[in-house]
Each structure stands twice: as structure tokens, then as C-alpha cells.
Amino acid sequence: MTATCIHEYPGKPARPAARILAVEEGSPADDAGFTPGCVITAVDGNPLRDILDWQWYSDGDEISLSYIDTEGDSGEVELYREEGESWGITFDGALFDGIRTCRNACVFCFMRQLPKEVRDSLVLRDDDWRLSFLQGNFVTLTNLSDEDAELIIERQISPLRVSLHAVTPEVRQKMIGKHAPHGIEMMERLLAGGIELHAQIVLVPGMNDGAELARTLAWAYLREGIRNVGIVPLGFTKHQTRFEKSFDAPEDALAVIEAVEPFQKHAQAERGYPWVYLADEFYCNAYPEGVLAHVPPTEHYGDFSMFEDGIGIVRTQMDEWAACVEAQHRLASTLTEENALVYYVLGEAQRGVTDALLKDSPLDGLLVPLFVKNEHFGGNVDVTGLLCGSDVARAIRGVSAHDFVVVPRIMFNSDGVTLDDMTVDDIRDTAGMPVCVVSCSAAEYLAEIEELVAG
The missing domain is CATH 3.40.50 (Rossmann fold)
Incomplete structure (x- = not known):
């Protein structure tokens, strides 16, 4: 194997393929001659679609790697390692076969509301279950195949973060599009297979609030594998014509808080934690004066696992300031x-x-x-x-x-x-x-x- 280092591998090797970004000095990969720019095409004959495949197939202490080196030559090499030792390979990204994009038509999709001149990366609508596990992205599961579901259950890749939004079929289809039923079917299948889910609801006035929100929360609470639910308000820009309001008015935000409180109290008494959490905006909008007195206490948020969704940020700011x-x-x-x-x-x-x-x-x-x-x-x-x-x-x-x-x-x-x-x-x-x-x-x-x- 050559030690030449280039920035891009030559030719177009068959996908999927995993490009090496860095090699740890003295590691088994280094000893075998791998360098940045080399491409791993398979482990023990198994193609690599993503970093999860790599972790699964390379779990032992002896593996056979198929590769394309930096000069375009292909081959196979046996690697060995001591117990607990790393193979020493860092890949250029977590997905080797490309990001799986969204096929839905969600009425509230923020990326469909952006100005036309934004850079391409801002309007890339991913809906990839692997990024749900690896990076905490929320996915609808509407593009999840039977093969995907079987793999997730077999490997117990859990928890995943899923977009729930609503459970009534007509409401879901209106909000998400024609593939909405498939998402529910896959949620049920994964839950039956022992996969835990963190669910999110984007709350849209007149669509999935009120009675529909109560139905959705009741449905989710009966499924113990749904570990918690986060509710965030609709966000809309001026670059669309569908929406003119969300839950920005105090009375509208307060109505959501009051609707969710019974579920929180019941979950707290039965499970020891509130289970359903509201984005900070609801509290800030409901109490424009004196909001600090109404933000839930620190213990309400547990491990702050929904921090990236705007849930618990205000409480964290208050605690840090104090x-x-x-x-x-x-x-x-x-x-x-x-x-x-x-x-x-x-x-x-x-x-x-x-x-x-x-x-x-x-x-x-x-x-x-x-x-x-x-x-x-x-x-x-x-x-x-x-x-x-x-x-x-x-x-x-x-x-x-x-x-x-x-x-x-x-x-x-x-x-x-x-x-x-x-x-x-x-x-x-x-x-x-x-x-x-x-x-x-x-x-x-x-x-x-x-x-x-x-x-």
C-alpha cells in the first residue's frame, strides 16, 4: 500500500465507501499503511454505508479491510488489535452513502420558508434516521424501509428522535403529507422491537393544538418506549403566506401551558418526571412580565436532554447567572x-x-x-x-x-x-x-x- 497522501481519491469507486480523514500514529491502521485519503470499501466483505456499519462490523480484534489507496489501487489487508485498542481510523464524516432527504410536504417546514438566495446547505431537508441517533436530529420515519427497521432493531440502535406532531390520520396527512401513515407504522414497529424514542411536536395553531394535542399526548403516553415529548411552537418567516400567528400572544401561550400541565403532573406522580416538556417560548410569551417566576425549576428538566430544541435554556441561563x-x-x-x-x-x-x-x-x-x-x-x-x-x-x-x-x-x-x-x-x-x-x-x-x- 502506498503512503502517498492526496485530498481526493481518484476515479469514482463504487459507493458506499468511507474516506479516511486521519490515522492515529502507531495504531493498527497506521502499521498497515493506511493514510488520509485512502478509502475503505468493505469490512469482512460488508460494504460500509455509514459509521454505524463501521462500528458494527469492526467490533472484533481481527478484521479484513477492502480499500482503495490514494493512487487508485485496490486491495485487501488483515488488521489485528489488542483488546480495547482502537483501529486508529477517523473518517471524513459519519455517512458514507449520502444523506437521505425528506420526502414529506410538512406545512410548517422552516426550510421551505427561507429566502431564495440562502446557501444550499440551509435548504437541505434531511430525514435520515442515522443522524437522529448520531446527532440528535428529529426524523419522521416516513422514508424508513423494512430493511432499515430490521437493522435498527437487530442492532438496538436506540434512542432515536422522531417527529410525531399528531396521531389522528387526517391531521397527520394534512400536516406532513401522503407518507404520514408510514411514519406511525414504523414508530409502532420500532417500539415493539425495543427501540426507545424521544418525540417532538411542532405545535401549529388550529391544526394539532387543543383536542388533537391531548389525543397525541395520550397516545404517546401509553407507549412506554416513548421516553419523553418536547413541544415547540410554530416558527414562521415573512417568506411565506400560509401563517400569520403562532403562540406569541400571552393568552395563546398560556392556554398551551395549562393544557399540558395535567399530563406533566400525572407523569411526575407515576413515572417520577414530567415526561412532556414545553419550549421556553411558551413561558416567555405567556408571562412577558415576571417570566423568571414562572420558568420551571432546574429539576423539572432532568438531564436537559432537549436543550438543543430550546427546552430548558432559560432555566440554565438563570442558574448560571445566579x-x-x-x-x-x-x-x-x-x-x-x-x-x-x-x-x-x-x-x-x-x-x-x-x-x-x-x-x-x-x-x-x-x-x-x-x-x-x-x-x-x-x-x-x-x-x-x-x-x-x-x-x-x-x-x-x-x-x-x-x-x-x-x-x-x-x-x-x-x-x-x-x-x-x-x-x-x-x-x-x-x-x-x-x-x-x-x-x-x-x-x-x-x-x-x-x-x-x-x-
């Missing part, structure tokens, strides 16, 4: 000594919580939240993570050059780019104002801001 009193005083002292203000850019959804946290703190009037309206997406999009660079640049143009502006890291992807393809340098240039990126965690951003101001 634990950082000393850091608040240090930053307040530094800002006073430097006669400076710091503007912290946030989405409008953070207004009630952030204002309340700052009100009785030493940073009141020194750390100034700058709530930015999301004009790029419009609609009811108001969370910090969906802020766009163009809106931020416009909002900070009037800030004094003597003061500091910080933006949360959550606005940027792993490449340092916002949803409208702006870097922090682009924001600086457009606004004509220095901008620094900081964490969203109070313990971190208070220290980062203090270092920025003092430095």
Missing part, C-alpha cells in the same frame, strides 16, 4: 473604572429574561442588552441563534465608538459564518464598528468581556 455574582461584580468594577459600556447583541426573544436578570445586578446600566429585530427572516423569528449579520450591523451603527459591542458565538456556524453569509469581519466593516465574539454562557462571557475591556 452562580456568577462574583464575576458580575468584577466586570462592573472594570467597566466603571474604564468608563465604558458593553452592548451585548441578542435576539428579541431574550428581552424579558435578560432585562430581569440585569435589573437587580451590579451590571445594570453597564452591560446593555441590544435586542435586534430579525428583519432578514421576519415573521416570528426572534431567537438569538437565528440572528443575521446584516441585521446586527444595522443595529449597532449608532453605538458610540468608545463603547464595546459583543455578539454571541451561537450566531455563527463552524466556519464562522452567519445565516446570511457574513463573518464577524463583514459585520465590523458594514457597521463601521469593532465587534467581538463571545460565549453564550454567563460564566464564560463575563470573563471574556472583562478581558476585552481591561486589555
Whole structure:
């Protein structure tokens, strides 16, 4: 096997194939001569469709790898390892046969509501059960094949995160499309096979709320394999004409809270945890004044497993802020000594919580939240993570050059780019104002801001 390293393997080897990104020095793969750029096509004759196949077939201490090296030559090699030793291979991605895309027509699909000029990756509608297990994506299971279901059950690949939304056939079909019944069938099949599910409901006014929400929760509660349910409100942009409201009005949000509470109390008494959880927006919208008093306590959220779905973020912020009193005083002292203000850019959804946290703190009037309206997406999009660079640049143009502006890291992807393809340098240039990126965690951003101001 050659040791030549190239960035792309030559030719078009038959898919699926797994490209090696890195090889651990001194590992069995290194000893066998594998290098970045080599492609593994099979383990013991079994093609690799994804990292799950690799983990399953390479579980022993002796394997035969079929490969294509960096010069296009193919072959097979035997690898051996000691008990507990890694093979030493890191692959370039988790899916080797491509992402399985969505075949549904969900009325609430956020990616169908984006501006036409967005980059392609933002409108890629994946519905891949493997990403549900590996990355926590929610999937409908409407494209799950019999072979997929058998494999999941055989290997006990669990838990999975599934989009439930509704259980009445007519409602499901109206919300998801003609393949909706298949998703329910597959949920039942996986549950019968011992697979645990975390379910999500995107709540749409007049469609799956009210009596339908009660039916859906009752159906899910009877299936013990559904470990919990998260409910998130409909999000809509200005780039569509179907929706004009969600649960933004206090009375609408409060109605959902009150409808869910009986299920939570019953589950708490019977199972020891609330089982069904509401996204933070419901509490923030229901109690625009005094929201901190109505957010559930820390123990309500358990291990915060639904944090990425916007469930428990506010409680985490409250707890972190309470634990950082000393850091608040240090930053307040530094800002006073430097006669400076710091503007912290946030989405409008953070207004009630952030204002309340700052009100009785030493940073009141020194750390100034700058709530930015999301004009790029419009609609009811108001969370910090969906802020766009163009809106931020416009909002900070009037800030004094003597003061500091910080933006949360959550606005940027792993490449340092916002949803409208702006870097922090682009924001600086457009606004004509220095901008620094900081964490969203109070313990971190208070220290980062203090270092920025003092430095």
C-alpha cells in the first residue's frame, strides 16, 4: 500500500465507501499503511454505508479491510488489535452513502420558508434516521424501509428522535403529507422491537393544538418506549403566506401551558418526571412580565436532554447567572473604572429574561442588552441563534465608538459564518464598528468581556 497522501481519491469507486480523514500514529491502521485519503470499501466483505456499519462490523480484534489507496489501487489487508485498542481510523464524516432527504410536504417546514438566495446547505431537508441517533436530529420515519427497521432493531440502535406532531390520520396527512401513515407504522414497529424514542411536536395553531394535542399526548403516553415529548411552537418567516400567528400572544401561550400541565403532573406522580416538556417560548410569551417566576425549576428538566430544541435554556441561563455574582461584580468594577459600556447583541426573544436578570445586578446600566429585530427572516423569528449579520450591523451603527459591542458565538456556524453569509469581519466593516465574539454562557462571557475591556 502506498503512503502517498492526496485530498481526493481518484476515479469514482463504487459507493458506499468511507474516506479516511486521519490515522492515529502507531495504531493498527497506521502499521498497515493506511493514510488520509485512502478509502475503505468493505469490512469482512460488508460494504460500509455509514459509521454505524463501521462500528458494527469492526467490533472484533481481527478484521479484513477492502480499500482503495490514494493512487487508485485496490486491495485487501488483515488488521489485528489488542483488546480495547482502537483501529486508529477517523473518517471524513459519519455517512458514507449520502444523506437521505425528506420526502414529506410538512406545512410548517422552516426550510421551505427561507429566502431564495440562502446557501444550499440551509435548504437541505434531511430525514435520515442515522443522524437522529448520531446527532440528535428529529426524523419522521416516513422514508424508513423494512430493511432499515430490521437493522435498527437487530442492532438496538436506540434512542432515536422522531417527529410525531399528531396521531389522528387526517391531521397527520394534512400536516406532513401522503407518507404520514408510514411514519406511525414504523414508530409502532420500532417500539415493539425495543427501540426507545424521544418525540417532538411542532405545535401549529388550529391544526394539532387543543383536542388533537391531548389525543397525541395520550397516545404517546401509553407507549412506554416513548421516553419523553418536547413541544415547540410554530416558527414562521415573512417568506411565506400560509401563517400569520403562532403562540406569541400571552393568552395563546398560556392556554398551551395549562393544557399540558395535567399530563406533566400525572407523569411526575407515576413515572417520577414530567415526561412532556414545553419550549421556553411558551413561558416567555405567556408571562412577558415576571417570566423568571414562572420558568420551571432546574429539576423539572432532568438531564436537559432537549436543550438543543430550546427546552430548558432559560432555566440554565438563570442558574448560571445566579452562580456568577462574583464575576458580575468584577466586570462592573472594570467597566466603571474604564468608563465604558458593553452592548451585548441578542435576539428579541431574550428581552424579558435578560432585562430581569440585569435589573437587580451590579451590571445594570453597564452591560446593555441590544435586542435586534430579525428583519432578514421576519415573521416570528426572534431567537438569538437565528440572528443575521446584516441585521446586527444595522443595529449597532449608532453605538458610540468608545463603547464595546459583543455578539454571541451561537450566531455563527463552524466556519464562522452567519445565516446570511457574513463573518464577524463583514459585520465590523458594514457597521463601521469593532465587534467581538463571545460565549453564550454567563460564566464564560463575563470573563471574556472583562478581558476585552481591561486589555
